[in-house]
Amino acid sequence: MRKLSDGFRARRTFQILGNKTKSLRVIGVNSGTSCDGLDLALVEFAPDKLPRLLFSKTYSYPREIRESLLSADDPGLIDGEHWMRLDSELGKLTGKLISGFLSIIKKRRLTPDLIASHGHTIRHLPGKKSASFTLQIGDPAQMAEITGLAVISDFRKSDIAAGGQGAPLSPLLHQKLFRSQTRFRAVVNIGGIANITVLPPARSRIKPFAADCGPGNMVIDGAMKILYGRQYDKNGETAARGDADKKAVNQVVRLKFFKSPPPKSTGRERFGNRFVEKVLDKCNEYRPEDIIATISEITVRAIADFISRYAPKTEELYLCGGGAGTKFIVQRLNNLLRGIDILSTSDLGYDPDYIEAMLWAYLGHCFIVGTRIDSSRFTGAKKTYIPGKLCLP
Ligand SMILES: Nc1ncnc2c1ncn2[C@@H]1O[C@H](COP(=O)(O)OP(=O)(O)O)[C@@H](O)[C@H]1O
Ligand SMILES: [Mg+2]
Structure with missing residues (x-):
């Protein structure tokens, strides 16, 4: 990679920073709590237009990295040295994968201006009254060095510094892309965790709000690994072959987390291995497929209960994230939420697998053009803020 002079680097960045009217192309980089892989999305931001996805690709993680991330995520294990090594290793791997992505998009004559990376969450400790803490790894300095592009990262910490929980942030993009003038909509991202954004019509006096509503695929994935x-x-x-135990499902969805009102956020600390083991202990006499059906039903009920409790006017529910394509989940939501159209964000023109990566691109763009974020209704932030930190190559 050709080294740019310091003067050129600074000039280029300030040129971008200073020119708010120019179209910008940002590579959004997402590593979700499922630890399945890295999502890359090249997004174009043109003045007065909605963000547009130009090209996207997911790179599955090699098994060793996936295992390392899963072990770093384990709330029972605190190993600073392991985290430090993984921070650097993941930063380098991400840089290399982005370089491959750059070669592909170059052939399509697409040139990015910068990178916006979420990193990988290894701890997320939201505090309702006290301070919140969050930690994403995947060193952006390594990415900038390897790719030769500026990298914006650490969006959640900006939210926490402004008094928020640092999550969920995806509602910031959901409200921009999916709010209707006339219809009551909600968007559910089913990743490792399921998060929901409630979008009353733009003309209504009710403002959008959001929450993590429970586990998405995290518990299902954990149990599939142990059982199969x-x-x-x-x-x-x-799940479709099994029978869910309604009583066991009811016991779980009665837990305090599910009933507490938004804003709320959660992670592997609550729904990780320990939670999986507890559920498996309770169900140890069931057939494996019944266990998976029961656990999948917890995901579905958490979503459906949230809507019934906090967003009963919902007319259209749009799904995105890896779980959105799961037939069982879509069918059960259809059964439980009669009268609500269960759709995919692809019905609104946005690939459900890249909404999160687009979100980081959007926040990176906000950083560059100096747009302040108001996430108060989503994360409880007390002030507006410019999201992220900058790392130059
Ligand atoms: N065809 C599929 N059927 C069922 N689940 C799927 C399928 N494809 C992906 N998934 C689920 O989606 C998860 C990845 O979703 P993703 O949105 O990337 O989550 P995250 O943001 O947490 O990484 C996988 O771990 C898996 O549980
Ligand atoms: Mg993922």
């Missing part, structure tokens, strides 16, 4: 040695339940086929 598989990474996930493809299309929900195992």
